[in-house]
Amino acid sequence: MNARSPKDAPKNATRRGVVGALGASLLAGSATKAMAQPSMGFAPPPSGLGGRPFPNLLRPLANGPRKFGYAVVGLGKYAINQILPAFAECQHARLTALVSGDATKARRIGKQYGISESNLYSYSDFDKIAQNPDVDAVYIILPNALHADFAVRAFRAGKHVMCEKPMATSVEDCQRMIDAGKRANKELMIGYRCHFDPITNKAISLARSGAIGKPQIITTDNNDLGADTTDPTTHWRLTRALSGGGSLMDLGIYGVNGSRYMMNDDPIEVRAMIAPNSSPVFSQVEDIITWQFRYRSGGIAHGSSSFTTYSTTRFCLQGDKGTLLMDPATSYWSNRVSLCKSGDIETWSTPMFTIDALNQFSAQLDHLPISIAKGTRVLATGEEGMQDVRLLQSIYKAAHTGRAVATDWSDWRKTI
Ligand code: NAD
Numbered sequence: 001m002n003a004r005s006p007k008d009a010p011k012n013a014t015r016r017g018v019v020g021a022l023g024a025s026l027l028a029g030s031a032t033k034a035m036a037q038p039s040m041g042f043a044p045p046p047s048g049l050g051g052r053p054f055p056n057l058l059r060p061l062a063n064g065p066r067k068f069g070y071a072v073v074g075l076g077k078y079a080i081n082q083i084l085p086a087f088a089e090c091q092h093a094r095l096t097a098l099v100s101g102d103a104t105k106a107r108r109i110g111k112q113y114g115i116s117e118s119n120l121y122s123y124s125d126f127d128k129i130a131q132n133p134d135v136d137a138v139y140i141i142l143p144n145a146l147h148a149d150f151a152v153r154a155f156r157a158g159k160h161v162m163c164e165k166p167m168a169t170s171v172e173d174c175q176r177m178i179d180a181g182k183r184a185n186k187e188l189m190i191g192y193r194c195h196f197d198p199i200t201n202k203a204i205s206l207a208r209s210g211a212i213g214k215p216q217i218i219t220t221d222n223n224d225l226g227a228d229t230t231d232p233t234t235h236w237r238l239t240r241a242l243s244g245g246g247s248l249m250d251l252g253i254y255g256v257n258g259s260r261y262m263m264n265d266d267p268i269e270v271r272a273m274i275a276p277n278s279s280p281v282f283s284q285v286e287d288i289i290t291w292q293f294r295y296r297s298g299g300i301a302h303g304s305s306s307f308t309t310y311s312t313t314r315f316c317l318q319g320d321k322g323t324l325l326m327d328p329a330t331s332y333w334s335n336r337v338s339l340c341k342s343g344d345i346e347t348w349s350t351p352m353f354t355i356d357a358l359n360q361f362s363a364q365l366d367h368l369p370i371s372i373a374k375g376t377r378v379l380a381t382g383e384e385g386m387q388d389v390r391l392l393q394s395i396y397k398a399a400h401t402g403r404a405v406a407t408d409w410s411d412w413r414k415t416i
Helices: 016-028 077-089 103-112 126-131 144-156 171-184 198-208 232-238 247-263 360-374 382-401
Strands: 034-036 068-073 093-099 137-140 160-163 188-190 215-223 267-274 289-295 300-306 312-319 323-326 335-341 344-350
Touching: 068 077, 068 360, 077 093, 077 360, 093 103, 093 126, 093 360, 126 144, 137 144, 137 360, 144 160, 144 171, 160 171, 160 360, 171 188, 171 382, 188 360, 188 382, 198 247, 198 312, 198 323, 198 335, 198 344, 215 247, 247 289, 247 300, 247 312, 247 382, 267 382, 289 382
Parallel strands: 034 344, 068 093, 068 137, 137 160, 160 188, 215 300
Antiparallel strands: 215 312, 267 289, 289 300, 312 323, 323 335, 335 344
């Protein structure tokens, strides 16, 4: 998408990366009272808190000389600009194969990353990957509606699967992916990269440690000014059959997932509203959408997303003793969290790549082999991805019916 880019943004800055660059320049002029530099030694989560898993950024595993091989499926913007370069900083993962519908592009990128021609696949001969011992996992970075079929094919080929968000465009497809993984006895992980961002972890840690008292209100806005018609990669995002929906599927999902993590709970009721379409570009999917979640604790979340308002990614979490503000919240780098309490503001920020080998993309890529080697479940499981898809579907249902949707699926966790 053609997000507006500041002149000094790196060449490959796209989408939330641009917001990150803007955030960095804002940060340079910020007047916060104290600036703490984060390190790898963030406090562990307080014990005794049940609920959602807490991301662990530390990577203690010595994995031997052979690194875990990924085949990346889909060579679009996110794959080329963010994921492929991140392999250089992985400790346990390496890029071993590419799958693309464009043989020339695959050859060109393969050359760049030292991938032999025999490890280049098309979408139609993808299943031959079963015979390739260099490939341990398949990373699916395709339009949303194609995730499920490729995941099922990858499991059938005996590979683990990393799949981009949103996991799929229907709950049925999510279940199909989970079942295929179980049948193959292989791991399924969803590409929630923010779980590997130190600032996100700091924010979750603060929210769960009582730093702001009881979290009661979350507001979160995730917008990307970029849905024009001149960029061909935008087309699938505006085509319901491929995207499953508009800004909510693409951007609002960050607010949905993030608010569940901040609240450490799942919502029990959903309300939502879609603004009238501002342009014929949005004839199939929504542009501006807002939603509310009510939690069992009494807490409330309010989220918005859009393709036509100024690029923003922000969380504000208010408790009875303080406020946490993340702005930018889900950028590719330069995220920032501030704790506002008794008139004081403390801010943590980390430009990407300042923590060795711990940029969110390579940490995410390394997490799958680490979990497999340790025999532990990945942080962002298929069940987590499916829970978000169920909530996205509930938001659409609430918006289309104008009614509150009950989402108390408190027993879903028992099925994990
Ligand atoms: P993109 O349009 O840049 O790339 C999509 C790729 O899929 C292209 O290489 C395209 O050729 C290929 N493709 C295969 N079949 C296609 C079809 N039928 N129609 C259209 N394209 C087809 O998109 P992207 O921004 O790279 O997004 C891909 C996936 O990654 C999406 O699921 C998106 O939500 C996800 N994503 C995640 C993040 C993140 O921060 N985690 C960021 C961007 C995108």
